[in-house]
Structure formats: structure tokens, C-alpha cells
Amino acid sequence: MSSKSGDSDVVATLNAKWISWAHTALAYCAFVGALVVGISLHYHKIVQNEFYGYPQEWFPSVSATIGDRYPERTVFQLFIALTSGPRFALVGLWYVLTRKPNSTLPKFVAGVGVFRSLTCGGWTYITSTDDHDWHDIFMISYLVATIPWTFGCIALSPKNPVALKYRKYFSGSFYALIVPLVYFFIQHKVHRVAGAYTIYAFFEWSLVLLDVAFDAVTVYEFQHFEILIRDVKGLSRGAGKLAVFDDVFAKEKNSPVGAVFSPGFSWTGLLDTVADVYNGFVFWSILTSLGVSVWYFPLWHMGISGYEVLVMTTISPFLLWIGPLRRFIIRHIRICHLLSLSGLAAYLIETPANRVFCVGFGVWMSSLSWAATFYAERAQPHRLEARILAFSLGLLASSIAKFAFYTNNPIWPIMHGANGGWNGLGLTLAVLAIWKSTGSTASSGVDLQAPGPTRGSATLTSFGLGGLFFAMHSLLSDSSTMIFWVWEGYPVRGPIAVPHGAVTLLAMGFGLCMGILNPGLSRSWVSYGVGSIGAAILTTTKHWRGYYGALTLAVYVMSIAPVLLSHAARHSPGRTFGFGFLIYNILVLAHVWVVAYAFVPGGPIMREHTDWVMTAMMLCIGAGVFSVSLQPPISPTKEKRFSRPSTKPRRYYLCVLGFLEALAIAIAYLRFPSYDYTPYHPETKSITAGIWTIHFSLDNDMWSSERRMRDLLKDVELDVIGLLESDLQRIIMGNRDTTQFLAEDLGMYVDFGPGPNKHTWGAALLSKFPIVNSTHHLLPSPVGELAPAIEATIDAYGTLVDVFVFHSGQEEDPEDRRLQSLYLAERMKATPRPAILLSYLVIQPHVGNYHTYVGEKSGMRDIDPTDWDRWCEYILYKGMKRTGYARVSRHTITDTELQVGKFVVDQPEGSDVIIPEEQVPEGLRFPGLLKGEGVRGHRYHVFDAPRYYN
Structure with missing residues (x-):
């Protein structure tokens, strides 16, 4: 710092590089200083975690180092406070350096920089001990804001090859290390591998160093x-400007990335895009x-009900074959879209029959509206691309909404406030x-032709659409399906729904980017071959290898969507979209028949043939790819002659995509299981176990x-629960998973049971005790439906x-x-x-197969041999003391009661003598709130009270 002798009003100057050096030095002092102090004073305490300590774990994590111990926490907070000044100055200088007329991006990046700085203070000064929720909120907000900050800084980097190279190196390394970071965290948290947390800590510290770098x-x-x-007199300070570099991405202004971050970014355009994606x-x-x-209807009728015909409501685009009607629909496209909202408003109707008809009408109008929209935009490729992006991002948004709401979409008509x-x-x-996104179309009711000649087969294209829609719906509409x-089962040898559902969502987003930014690659036979290999791996293999096939297929399906949809829009919409949805419906029915073969005509032909369905899906997509291959690509110069400037540029949709992916990562973090579960009455070493058929x-x-x-389940205080009819991962069940919500809310480990490709109605196990090992069985079923079973070993006390x-x-099927x-x-x-x-045994007590399940052949005892009023649900046991048994009414939840038994481990089996409740220790009694009239329609019934045994 020195005086300026040549200019009398300049008191001092400072080279701005010292702001960067000060920020870097103080930030590293905060983390490294806390690490040195922590290792010096509390080494064994900060390397200790919930499972292991020294010597299995020998290096502390960032959170353990800067957390709650004095004085390392104070050292960290002191230097972070000193860092705040240079930090805000750095953000301000970066804005001054990169600002340009008519460009909103520098302001956005500066705002993100300020927001990051504030959230850093949040998680620094509010520790997880002070307030765990707010600490996590600030931490997640900081990490999410890192994404637009890094990409925004790269996009705005002035013409400096060295700086740009280092930014790419540091940011690329940062994001690459997230994968092993998550892997070793799961190894520690889920698999409880000794030493995994130490390796995780190294990756965590690396991310800190890279973030500062x-x-x-x-x-x-x-x-x-x-x-x-300056020492300035008077009020006026002038309006001088510093010279800055103004050629951001000068060499790449025509590239897709350059177009995304080019000047002209507006919040109005982004709002229009958000409305489009929400549509x-x-x-x-x-x-x-x-x-x-x-x-719901065949479920309660136990067979064909007639309401199944509503699945055909998707074929409404056949109406677009009629010219005058097509032009009328396109001219009034907003009204058609608004009429489709009957599918959302259906939740207001209490009667199931009327509600499903309302949903059917919504699907009818929605399918018709979107097919007409695609066709109407075909004359303007950029507008058509925008609609296709909105359609595809809508699927991603739907999957993320289900990821956030435990596989239920919060606006479905089976949902309501309760x-x-x-x-x-x-x-x-x-x-x-x-109202905002459907004001007009490119054609406004007039049949304008798509640019260039139209080649390929409309029929083959419709097969491609059918396969595409089925793949998107059956495999990608929920992040946990594949x-x-x-x-x-256990031990975990592959992905789990949380957090790896976010990985599926990231793969979907990557595929969509590939389809937009490199359509030539997406439409190639090489990509189709890779996608087909992914489908084959998913169908035939398990664990991580099978999941890699699933991710490959997800990328391919999303990448081919823009290609197939844009090609379909060139042909008659009645033929392509009408037949396309018909093919989709056939595939939907086929993938139902593989498991419901006992209830449908011709079902045995499709019995257990998911492989046939997957093959048909890929062949249909292949037919569409063949049709696309006959269509010559349109050169950019020729495309300009047919296209007006796009009102919704690609960059807005990519911004929405980035936000959705960041949201998926945040949801995965928030939903990550704690695996810190305890039974209800550990002092008695008891297990309260139940069986319930939950009717999907x-x-x-x-x-x-x-x-x-x-x-x-909470009222009954269940430690272990078996759920039947629990596999909801099909289109007809909404691609849902009840066990996710129950396990996370009740604090239980969960085994989903045989997967949807095992062709059963499902069996699941939830346990407050760790599941050490589990094996899935498909029992002999030569004639009827497959019988699923889980054989699990839990660690109970x-x-x-x-x-x-x-x-x-x-x-x-008695045999x-x-x-x-x-x-x-x-077994x-x-x-x-x-x-x-x-x-769920389908037997009468003391008759027939009962003696196979109970007695010498199995070594098992009936929980209550005197209970003659049973037909389906049974609880058997051996090798432990049975102390209680109860039957709990279902009210209107399902069609089957909940049966519950209490057991004590490490005690002999005991007798069948029934004793009064007064002789039973308090911790071994069933909850009293279900006695008499019970609560919310649930009560002890049949015996009117629990039974207890000596």
C-alpha cells in the first residue's frame, strides 16, 4: 500500500490480487488451524464416530473437526469471520470484472455469491448440536448454490486461458470427488465398514480445499x-468505469454452451419456461x-371390473386425423389444456367411480392437447424443441416430486390434505x-409444413413413440423403480432408493442434454445398441452391474425422446400419436399380464415374461430410430429460413434442468436414513411383530x-412388521413404494422383498433391529400366481x-x-x-397344510392354537418366549386386519396357558389406547382384548 504522488486526491492503492490471497489464506487457516488444534487436543474424540474409533478410524472428518469442541471450533469461527470481508469483496470485484450491458448473468452470479457467503455463516455459527435442522438447511443451501456459482464463473471467465484451465480443473475435480465421497459414506453408514469414514474424511477435506482453490x-x-x-470533496463522485474484458466465450459464441449464457437472459423468459415445464x-x-x-376397481372386484377400459383414454390423438377438428383443437389449444385439469380436480370428488371417470377425461384431453401442441409447432423447430423439452422435463419434475414425497405425487387424485x-x-x-404457456402456437390452426422434406414411415414412428412412452412411464416415472x-436383499450389494434415486434423476437429465445438444449421436444406431445392452443388463443381472445397465437405459431413453418426438411431429398426428399411444397401451397391458396372468384372458401366455416386454419395448424404439434414420438432418442455414427467433431459448430449459437436478441432490441428502433405530421396549428384550396385507x-x-x-403401526408399537401385497412398482399401481415412507417415518430398516421383475404381488419386511442378512424366495407355483417370501436374519439385542x-x-390352486x-x-x-x-397361508386352523406349517415338519408353533377364526394371516414361532397376541381391526385402510405378537428373546418357549394382563410386566403389555372403542376406528377385536401367555 503506497501513496500516489502523481495524483493528489489518491490517498492509497491496493492491487486487487491481495483480496484473493487474503481470502484464500484466511479460509485455509480456518480449516487447517481447526484441524491442527483438534488433532493436538482431542485426537481420539474427533476420529470417533457412532460405530468405530481409533485405530479403525484415524483421520477426522471436517464436521467432527470444526464442530462443537473448544477451542478448535473457536479457531475455525474466528478465521471464517475474518474471511467474510475478503469474501464479499471478491464477489463484488468479480461482478465489476464481468458485468456487461444487457446481460443478467453477472448479476445472477453475484447474487449467488452473496447468498453462498451468508449460508456459509449459517452453518458455521449454527452447529448441528445447536440446531440440527437449520445447520443442515444452511449447509445444503451452500452446496446447492455452489453449482450455479462454479458454472457461472466459468461461463463469465474473461479471456485468460490459464485461469479458465484451473477453474475447469478445480471444479471438475470437485464434482468428480462427490461420487467416491457418497460411496464411502454409504459404506460407513449403511454397511458399517471399519475405516470407511476415514477415507470419506479425506474426500471431504479434498472438497474443502478445492472449493477454496x-x-x-x-x-x-x-x-x-x-x-x-481518494480524498474527494463535494457530493458528486462521477461515473467513471473501469475497463474490463468484454468478450466472454468469444471463441464459442455459436456453441450450445455459449448460446445458453449469451446476453439477453431475462427473468420473463425464465418464468415462461417454468410455466411450460410445469405444464x-x-x-x-x-x-x-x-x-x-x-x-382400485379390479382390486376390490377381485377380477375384471369394466373400468379397465379407461386405460384407452390415451388414444384421443386419433381425433387429430380429422382435418377440421384438428385445426379447431389447435386454434383453441389453451381450452383443451385447461379441460385436461379435470384430472387434477378429481380429488374433490369423494366417490371412487366418479373420480376415476374424471381422471380418464383428464388423460383424454391431456394426450390430445400435447399431441396437437407438438404438431402445431412443427413449422418452427426451435419452438417445437421448447415444447419437447417442457414435456421431457415435466417427466423429470414428476419423478423428483415423487422422490420428495416418498413415491407419491402430491397432486394425484388419490391424495388429499389428510x-x-x-x-x-x-x-x-x-x-x-x-394460461401463460399456451397462448399461441406456431401454426395458430393452419397446417404449416415442417421445414424440409419429410421422410420415414409414420407407422414405424408410432411404434417408436409407443416404446418411448412406455419406457418413460414404466421405468423413469419413479426414481426407485429400476x-x-x-x-x-441384505447385505446391501447395490443401490438403494435413497440416495441413489438422485443418481437415476441425474442420468435422466444427462440423457436429455445429450438428446438436445448432440441429436446426431442420440439418433445413431450405436446409441441404440448401447441402450439395448443397458436394457438387457437391467433385465438379466442384479446389484451394481444391473444398476449400471439401468442408468445406461435411462440416459438413452431421455436422449432419444427429443429425436422421436420431433420426427413424429412431422407426420400426421392422428397416425403417429394415436397409434403411438395405442402401442403404449398394449405394452402397459402386457407388463400387467406378466404378473396378473391368473385374472386376465390369455394371461398364462405372458406369465413371468418381463423379458418379452422389455424386448418389445426396445424393438418398438428401434422401429422409430429406423424411421428417423430415413429423415435427412436439416442444416442450420436451411433451418433459419423456416424459423423465427425462439421465444423460449434453450438456455432457460437448461437452467430449469440444473435447478431440478440440484433439488434432487438436496432431497437425497435430506432423506438419507439415520440408521439409528431402537425398539420400543429394549428393557424387556422383547420383539413386537405383526403381519398385515396392505392391499397395495x-x-x-x-x-x-x-x-x-x-x-x-405406531400405536401398536411394532418392532417388526411383514407387509403383503406391497409391490407397487408398476404402472397400474403408480410406480410407488409404501415401505420408503413407513421405514423413514417409523425409523426402521426395510427389505422391499422380491422386485417388480420377479412377478409377484410383493412381500416386504420392516424392522427396528438391524437386518443382518436376507434372502428372497419364489416358492413353487406351477399353476397359480407366484408366492413371494423373505427369509431374513435380524440382530435383536x-x-x-x-x-x-x-x-x-x-x-x-391347492397343489x-x-x-x-x-x-x-x-426352510x-x-x-x-x-x-x-x-x-398369509390360506388355510383353516388344524386342517390340511396347517400341519405342515405347524409341528414337526417345520419345528414351528402357532402363536394361538385356540384361535379358530382365521383363514389367511398366521404368526408362527420357535426358540423364544411368546408373551402376547392381538388382532387389530383395519377400519377402512384395507380389507385385512393387523395381527400382532409379542416375543422375548433368550427365554424358553413357555406354555399355552393364558394369564391376566395384571400378571404381565408393563413393558410386555400391548398399548391400552386400542382397547374398547379404540382410536381412529382401530381397536382390539375378535377377543376384544390382547391375550397374554405364561
Whole structure:
């Protein structure tokens, strides 16, 4: 710092590079200083975690170092406070350096920089001990804001190759290290691998160093700046400007990335894009709600009900074959979109039959509206691309909404306020979004031709659309669907729904970018071959290898969507979209028949042939790719002759995509399980276990029943629960998963059971005790539906206990049930450990197969041999003391009661003598609130009170 002798009003100057150096030095002093002090004073305490300490874990994590211990926390907070000044100065100087006329991006990046600085202070001074929720909110906000900050700084980097190179190196390394960071955190948290947290800590510290280093690169630009301090008299300070570099991405102004961050960015354009994407979200919300709404009726009729015909409401685009009607619909496209909102408003109707008809009409109008919209925009490729992006991002937004709401879409008609629905808000936003995004189309009712000649087959294109829609709906409408395809139980050897659902969503976003930025690659046969290999790997393999196939398929399906949809818009919409949705419906029915073969005509032909369905899906997409290959690409110069400037540039949609992906990552972080679960009465070493057939989580009035189920399971204080009819990962069940909500809300480990590609109606296990190992079985079923079973070993108070969850075959197939009883009896007899069977057996007490399940053949005892009023649900046990048994009424949640048993480990089995409740210790009694009239319609029934045994 020195005086300026040549200019009398300049008191001092400072080269701006020292702002960067000060920020870097102080930030590193904060972290490294806390690390040195922590290792010196509290080494063994800060390397200790919930599972291991020294010597298994020997290097502390960032959070453990800067957390709650004095004086390292004070050292960190002191230097972070000193860093705040240079930090805000750095953000301000970066804005001065990069600002340009008519460009909003520098202001946006500066705002993100200020927001990051404030959130850094939030998680620094509010520790997880002070307030865990707010600490996490500030931390997640900081990490999410890092994404636009890094990409924005790269986009705005002045012409300095060295600085740009280092920014790319540091940011690329930062994002690359997130993958192993998450991997080793899961190894620690889920698999409890000794030493994994130490490796995780190294990656965590690396991210800190890279984050600070990224901002340190500003020294290359700031060295050309001087900060002047003037002694000025008067009020006027002038309007002088510093010279700055003004050629951001000068060499790449015509590239896709350059176009995204070019001048002209406006919040109005972004708002239009958000409305467009929300309109796409509404389409996928309505479409995905149809299957689960229709499914309610065959479920309660136990066979074909007639309402199934509503699945054909998607073929409404056939109407566009009629010229005058097509032009009328296009001219009044806003009204058509608004009429489709009956699918969202259906939640206001209490009667299930009327509600499903309302949903069907919504699907009819929604399919018609979107097909007409694509066709109407075909004359303007940029406008058509915008609609396709909105449609595809709508699917991604729908999947993210389900990721946030435990696989339920909050605006479905099976949701309402009582079970967590956001229907009113969703409907209001839909009206506003449609009003803003559907004001006009490129053709305005006139059949304008697409630019250039149209080649290819409309019929083959319709097959491609059918395969595409089916792939998007059946595999990508929920982030956990393909994860359960490769799930095989404990120990965990592959992805889990949380957090890896976010990885599926990231793959979808990457595929969509590829389809827009490199359509030539997406439409190639090489990409189709890679996508087909991914589908084959997903179908035939398990664990991580199968999931890699799933991610490959997700990328391919999303990348081919823009190509197929834009090509389909060139042909007659009645033929392409009408037949396309018809092919989609056929594939939907086929993928239902593979499991529902006992209830549909010709079902045995499709029995257990998911591989046929996947093959048909890929062949259909291949037909579409063949048709596209006959269409010559349009050169950019030729395209300009047919295109007016786009009103919704690509950059806005990519911004929305970035926000959605950041939101997915944040949701994954917030939902990550704690794995810190305790049983209700550990002082008694008891296990309260139950069995419940949950009827696919639809109650008697066609509302989603997860929350009502949660309340009852909590009231009964269940430590272990077997759920049957629990596989909802199909289009007809909404691609849902009840176990996610129950496990996270109740604090339980969960085994989803045999996946949707195992062709069963599902069996799941939830346990407050760690699940050490689990095996999935498909029991002999030569004629009827497949019988799923889970054989799991839990660690109950240090004692290994086997738990079997089993759903037997139907009453109409006695030979199946006989073979299944022999198979399961053999499995139960073979285990030397204490065991519990939670089952649906379809037998009468003391008759027929009952003696296979109970007695010498299995080694199991009936929880209450005197209970003659049973037909389906049974609880059996061996090797532990049974102390209580209760039957709890279902009210209107499902069609089957909840049966519950209490057991004590490390005690002999005891007798069948029933004793009064007064002789039972308090911790071994069932909750009293279900006695008498009970609560919320649930009470102890049949015996009117629990039974207790000596």
C-alpha cells in the first residue's frame, strides 16, 4: 500500500490480487488451524464416530473437526469471520470484472455469491448440536448454490486461458470427488465398514480445499485491478468505469454452451419456461395417476371390473386425423389444456367411480392437447424443441416430486390434505401455467409444413413413440423403480432408493442434454445398441452391474425422446400419436399380464415374461430410430429460413434442468436414513411383530393409505412388521413404494422383498433391529400366481433371530399351496436360530397344510392354537418366549386386519396357558389406547382384548 504522488486526491492503492490471497489464506487457516488444534487436543474424540474409533478410524472428518469442541471450533469461527470481508469483496470485484450491458448473468452470479457467503455463516455459527435442522438447511443451501456459482464463473471467465484451465480443473475435480465421497459414506453408514469414514474424511477435506482453490483462481484476473482510495470533496463522485474484458466465450459464441449464457437472459423468459415445464409436469402427473385410479376397481372386484377400459383414454390423438377438428383443437389449444385439469380436480370428488371417470377425461384431453401442441409447432423447430423439452422435463419434475414425497405425487387424485396431498396448490399453479404457456402456437390452426422434406414411415414412428412412452412411464416415472429391479436383499450389494434415486434423476437429465445438444449421436444406431445392452443388463443381472445397465437405459431413453418426438411431429398426428399411444397401451397391458396372468384372458401366455416386454419395448424404439434414420438432418442455414427467433431459448430449459437436478441432490441428502433405530421396549428384550396385507396402499375410498398405516403401526408399537401385497412398482399401481415412507417415518430398516421383475404381488419386511442378512424366495407355483417370501436374519439385542415373511398362493390352486407349504416348512426347520413366521397361508386352523406349517415338519408353533377364526394371516414361532397376541381391526385402510405378537428373546418357549394382563410386566403389555372403542376406528377385536401367555 503506497501513496500516489502523481495524483493528489489518491490517498492509497491496493492491487486487487491481495483480496484473493487474503481470502484464500484466511479460509485455509480456518480449516487447517481447526484441524491442527483438534488433532493436538482431542485426537481420539474427533476420529470417533457412532460405530468405530481409533485405530479403525484415524483421520477426522471436517464436521467432527470444526464442530462443537473448544477451542478448535473457536479457531475455525474466528478465521471464517475474518474471511467474510475478503469474501464479499471478491464477489463484488468479480461482478465489476464481468458485468456487461444487457446481460443478467453477472448479476445472477453475484447474487449467488452473496447468498453462498451468508449460508456459509449459517452453518458455521449454527452447529448441528445447536440446531440440527437449520445447520443442515444452511449447509445444503451452500452446496446447492455452489453449482450455479462454479458454472457461472466459468461461463463469465474473461479471456485468460490459464485461469479458465484451473477453474475447469478445480471444479471438475470437485464434482468428480462427490461420487467416491457418497460411496464411502454409504459404506460407513449403511454397511458399517471399519475405516470407511476415514477415507470419506479425506474426500471431504479434498472438497474443502478445492472449493477454496476455485475462488483463489481470481488472482489471475484481479492482478490487473487496482483499488484506489481518494480524498474527494463535494457530493458528486462521477461515473467513471473501469475497463474490463468484454468478450466472454468469444471463441464459442455459436456453441450450445455459449448460446445458453449469451446476453439477453431475462427473468420473463425464465418464468415462461417454468410455466411450460410445469405444464409438462401436469401431463405426467395426470397420466401416471390413471393406472393407480383404475387399479382400485379390479382390486376390490377381485377380477375384471369394466373400468379397465379407461386405460384407452390415451388414444384421443386419433381425433387429430380429422382435418377440421384438428385445426379447431389447435386454434383453441389453451381450452383443451385447461379441460385436461379435470384430472387434477378429481380429488374433490369423494366417490371412487366418479373420480376415476374424471381422471380418464383428464388423460383424454391431456394426450390430445400435447399431441396437437407438438404438431402445431412443427413449422418452427426451435419452438417445437421448447415444447419437447417442457414435456421431457415435466417427466423429470414428476419423478423428483415423487422422490420428495416418498413415491407419491402430491397432486394425484388419490391424495388429499389428510394424507399429504398438495392438490389445491398444484391445481392453482396448473391453471396459471397453462394460461401463460399456451397462448399461441406456431401454426395458430393452419397446417404449416415442417421445414424440409419429410421422410420415414409414420407407422414405424408410432411404434417408436409407443416404446418411448412406455419406457418413460414404466421405468423413469419413479426414481426407485429400476433400483428395485436389481435389489436382492441384505447385505446391501447395490443401490438403494435413497440416495441413489438422485443418481437415476441425474442420468435422466444427462440423457436429455445429450438428446438436445448432440441429436446426431442420440439418433445413431450405436446409441441404440448401447441402450439395448443397458436394457438387457437391467433385465438379466442384479446389484451394481444391473444398476449400471439401468442408468445406461435411462440416459438413452431421455436422449432419444427429443429425436422421436420431433420426427413424429412431422407426420400426421392422428397416425403417429394415436397409434403411438395405442402401442403404449398394449405394452402397459402386457407388463400387467406378466404378473396378473391368473385374472386376465390369455394371461398364462405372458406369465413371468418381463423379458418379452422389455424386448418389445426396445424393438418398438428401434422401429422409430429406423424411421428417423430415413429423415435427412436439416442444416442450420436451411433451418433459419423456416424459423423465427425462439421465444423460449434453450438456455432457460437448461437452467430449469440444473435447478431440478440440484433439488434432487438436496432431497437425497435430506432423506438419507439415520440408521439409528431402537425398539420400543429394549428393557424387556422383547420383539413386537405383526403381519398385515396392505392391499397395495389404497384404502376403501381410493385414497393413498400410507399415513393411516403409519399411525396404526405406531400405536401398536411394532418392532417388526411383514407387509403383503406391497409391490407397487408398476404402472397400474403408480410406480410407488409404501415401505420408503413407513421405514423413514417409523425409523426402521426395510427389505422391499422380491422386485417388480420377479412377478409377484410383493412381500416386504420392516424392522427396528438391524437386518443382518436376507434372502428372497419364489416358492413353487406351477399353476397359480407366484408366492413371494423373505427369509431374513435380524440382530435383536445381540441374538440372531430369523424372520420369514410369506404370501401363499390362491385358494383356487391347492397343489401350489401344498408345494409351497413343504418348501417353507423345510426352510423353517433348517434354521437353528429362533424364528418368527409372518404369513398369509390360506388355510383353516388344524386342517390340511396347517400341519405342515405347524409341528414337526417345520419345528414351528402357532402363536394361538385356540384361535379358530382365521383363514389367511398366521404368526408362527420357535426358540423364544411368546408373551402376547392381538388382532387389530383395519377400519377402512384395507380389507385385512393387523395381527400382532409379542416375543422375548433368550427365554424358553413357555406354555399355552393364558394369564391376566395384571400378571404381565408393563413393558410386555400391548398399548391400552386400542382397547374398547379404540382410536381412529382401530381397536382390539375378535377377543376384544390382547391375550397374554405364561
